[in-house]
């Protein structure tokens with residue numbers, strides 16, 4: 474069974490308290506929180522203050538995905554805001570090994586995300602420092618995009634790297650996840666499914682999460 478991580482990027486930002494209540498009651502496992510800086514990606518979302526407020530509303534795991542340049546600048550700040558998993562981009566961190574170790578040292582699970590153009594093999598030399606590998610199945614920056622099919626091949630490769638190395642990091646897929654590809658993703662080896670638009674654009678998000686959970 475995979476974990477479900479609804480992405481709040483597609484939620485109604487004027488009703489975050491209700492969104493948090495709904496997710497607390499739901500079968501969702503994690504809150505997926507996308508931090509964007511307008512530099513690494515062409516969009517800007519929210520940062521530590523919003524996450525800290527949400528933290529007061531939920532005990533579920535906060536999966537914070539940093540789509541920002543030089544993410545190493547803010548490790549302690551995101552830990553203090555309430556992140557449980559802190560994911561940085563391979564493409565955004567020059568000293569990735571040091572950054573991932575620092576995230577663990579700060580008491581969080583370390584995550585590394587890779588863009589669709591980045592081969593999974595490039596993670597070989599940092600993989601022992603990683604708790605979650607987030608495979609972007611869209612180009613990051615916006616919700617509601619189409620799933621990139623090559624993602625399945627990347628997941629298969631990651632599963633092989635994981636078993637060859639005897640490691641147990643989680644494989645997360647982010648972007649374009651919906652009821653039609655969830656099962657195939659699970660069968661390919663995914664542990665965490667991030668879904669934004671599919672959940673929050675549905676008339677009854679609570680039921681949609683349940684539907685997704687039953688499917689996988």
Ligand SMILES: O=C(CO)[C@@H](O)[C@H](O)COP(=O)(O)O
Pocket residue numbers: 480482483505507538611612613614615616617618647648649650667668669670671
């Ligand atoms: O990081 C991102 C986008 O950059 C994602 O977390 C999206 O929020 C996923 O949304 P959907 O593709 O499921 O709408």
